[in-house]
Amino acid sequence: MDLNDTASVKAAVEALSDTTLAGVxxxxxxxxxxxxxxxxxxxxxxxxxxxxxxxFNNALLQQVTQGGALVFTTSITRIFVPRHINADSVNRHTxxxxxxxxxxxxxxxxxxxxxxxxxxxxxxxxxxxDPGIVNSGMITMHRWYDSLADIxxxxxxxxAYKGAVPAIRALLSPLSGRIFTLRNIHKH
Numbered sequence: 293m294d295l296n297d298t299a300s301v302k303a304a305v306e307a308l309s310d311t312t313l314a315g316v317x318x319x320x321x322x323x324x325x326x327x328x329x330x331x332x333x334x335x336x337x338x339x340x341x342x343x344x345x346x347x348f349n350n351a352l353l354q355q356v357t358q359g360g361a362l363v364f365t366t367s368i369t370r371i372f373v374p375r376h377i378n379a380d381s382v383n384r385h386t387x388x389x390x391x392x393x394x395x396x397x398x399x400x401x402x403x404x405x406x407x408x409x410x411x412x413x414x415x416x417x418x419x420x421x422d423p424g425i426v427n428s429g430m431i432t433m434h435r436w437y438d439s440l441a442d443i444x445x446x447x448x449x450x451x452a453y454k455g456a457v458p459a460i461r462a463l464l465s466p467l468s469g470r471i472f473t474l475r476n477i478h479k480h
Contacts, residue, residue, distance in 0.1 A: 295340040305351040325434040327387035341396035358415040366420040369394035408469035419462035423455035
């Protein structure tokens with residue numbers, strides 16, 4: 293599924309239409325260097341990390357079994373987004389690589405909290421996980437200092453294995469409406 297293409301999301305939902313789900317872990321993410329628009333007219337980072345992730349989960353919610361779980365990947369960067377900033381405020385002039393990424397994570401975390409309240413009556417748990425900084429292509433900023441970061445920064449960040457631990461904890465926990473990190477559980 294291409295989360296930057298709503299038609300691809302709809303096709304994936306259709307392909308899963310006869311499937312009962314015990315859990316869904318939403319781990320796709322993108323942090324675009326430049327302002328770009330999807331074919332649907334949404335800024336790409338927001339489209340992948342928020343809009344189409346939300347659409348996908350809204351469409352699949354009826355297929356999640358009682359006792360099932362939905363998990364959304366968030367980031368600590370979300371706390372640095374001013375309260376008055378929203379998705380409608382992102383345009384060619386206000387876009388920033390980290391700023392827009394942080395906004396997308398703030399929005400998906402808010403969506404998860406709202407969904408946790410709605411899904412509670414069906415016995416479905418909804419949590420977020422914050423893996424921290426994981427050694428992956430995601431942290432490449434496409435800037436002059438990437439090669440220096442590879443030498444001085446990458447050796448000290450989490451492996452993909454450790455980065456997956458919060459998602460697994462969030463998926464298996466009996467709690468709902470929480471953010472799981474490597475060591476702690478936080479209320480939204």
